[in-house]
Amino acid sequence: MIRLAIQKSGRLSEDSLNLIRECGISFVNSSLKLKTEATNFPLEILFLRDDDIPGYVADGVADIGIVGENVLVEEGKQALQVKKLGFSQCRLSIAVPKNAEFDHISGLEGKNIATSYPNLLQSYLSGEGVKAHIHTISGSVEIAPSIGLADAICDIVSSGSTLISNGLREVQTVFHSEAVLIAHQDLTNEKRAILNQLLFRIDAVRKAQKAKYILLNAPNEAIPRIKSLLPGMKAPSILPLAEEGWSSVHSVVNEDDFWEIIEKLREAGAQGILVVPIEKMIL
Ligand SMILES: Nc1ncnc2c1ncn2[C@@H]1O[C@H](COP(=O)(O)OP(=O)(O)OP(=O)(O)O)[C@@H](O)[C@H]1O
Ligand SMILES: O=P(O)(O)OC[C@H]1O[C@H](OP(=O)(O)OP(=O)(O)O)[C@H](O)[C@@H]1O
Numbered sequence: 676m677i678r679l680a681i682q683k684s685g686r687l688s689e690d691s692l693n694l695i696r697e698c699g700i701s702f703v704n705s706s707l708k709l710k711t712e713a714t715n716f717p718l719e720i721l722f723l724r725d726d727d728i729p730g731y732v733a734d735g736v737a738d739i740g741i742v743g744e745n746v747l748v749e750e751g752k753q754a755l756q757v758k759k760l761g762f763s764q765c766r767l768s769i770a771v772p773k774n775a776e777f778d779h780i781s782g783l784e785g786k787n788i789a790t791s792y793p794n795l796l797q798s799y800l801s802g803e804g805v806k807a808h809i810h811t812i813s814g815s816v817e818i819a820p821s822i823g824l825a826d827a828i829c830d831i832v833s834s835g836s837t838l839i840s841n842g843l844r845e846v847q848t849v850f851h852s853e854a855v856l857i858a859h860q861d862l863t864n865e866k867r868a869i870l871n872q873l874l875f876r877i878d879a880v881r882k883a884q885k886a887k888y889i890l891l892n893a894p895n896e897a898i899p900r901i902k903s904l905l906p907g908m909k910a911p912s913i914l915p916l917a918e919e920g921w922s923s924v925h926s927v928v929n930e931d932d933f934w935e936i937i938e939k940l941r942e943a944g945a946q947g948i949l950v951v952p953i954e955k956m957i958l
């Protein structure tokens with residue numbers, strides 16, 4: 676059995692739970708129960724405050740965990756970062772009141788900065804040779820300048836709408852973050868084997884998220900051009916259609932290249948293009 680710590684409720688919770696479910700792992704989840712066991716995989720899930728997750732994993736109370744890189748680095752605990760998970764992407768940034776003058780980070784010398792990430796902020800400021808007073812607060816950081824608590828803030832930004840709603844302007848990014856899977860440094864062989872099984876499934880899910888299965892029909896003379904546009908996992912599959920002189924082509928395309936490829940396929944003579952999501956992908 677391996678123990679996984681995830682955030683109980685917050686920005687990481689839903690995507691963490693979805694990832695586990697997409698790995699084919701079933702469990703009963705009730706908002707009141709803070710520990711649950713999977714029914715079809717040797718996994719126990721602990722629901723915790725995200726700030727506590729690196730410490731629990733470092734101490735071996737949990738074997739693995741899902742947490743933002745920002746919290747992992749801020750907490751400074753000895754846990755291994757095993758894999759980036761591609762969700763909860765955000766940045767930690769310094770912001771000032773929108774009308775405040777700001778030319779350079781050195782302008783923050785001697786100023787008060789409110790943040791929930793004092794260690795990340797301190798290490799950034801030290802790197803820049805700037806000495807400021809850091810006020811650590813645990814939430815609603817964006818309110819600090821408007822109530823006279825600080826001259827600037829350093830907090831998580833994603834869309835930027837919280838900053839704008841609070842009359843603030845982002846002036847400097849300090850750290851880029853996304854959700855990561857972390858592990859205890861000294862897992863037993865049995866636990867490492869279970870972790871490897873889980874990582875195999877996570878890879879299959881993550882690869883599938885970025886890929887689409889594509890099916891199309893084309894006249895045989897268009898096939899060489901279409902083949903060159905569609906590499907597939909090895910090569911596209913090409914099957915004869917019931918209609919003489921036509922073939923059906925099946926392949927996998929990356930979501931990022933998708934629209935560009937579709938355009939070129941149509942120009943090359945492809946018809947009846949179907950695009951289907953892929954659930955799992957094992958290379
Ligand atoms: N707006 C956002 N967009 C994307 N990711 C975010 C955003 N805000 C936070 N995150 C990421 O999600 C993590 C958890 O954020 P959340 O706001 O739920 O934390 P919290 O309020 O400290 O939760 P907890 O109650 O568990 O301590 C952050 O550490 C960060 O990595
Ligand atoms: O740039 P934006 O898209 O507006 O997102 C940034 C906000 O999101 C997070 O707070 P959250 O909404 O998770 O609330 P919290 O204060 O309870 O953590 C973060 O602390 C910022 O305040």
Ligand SMILES: [Mg+2]
Pocket residue numbers: 724725726
């Ligand atoms: Mg927290």
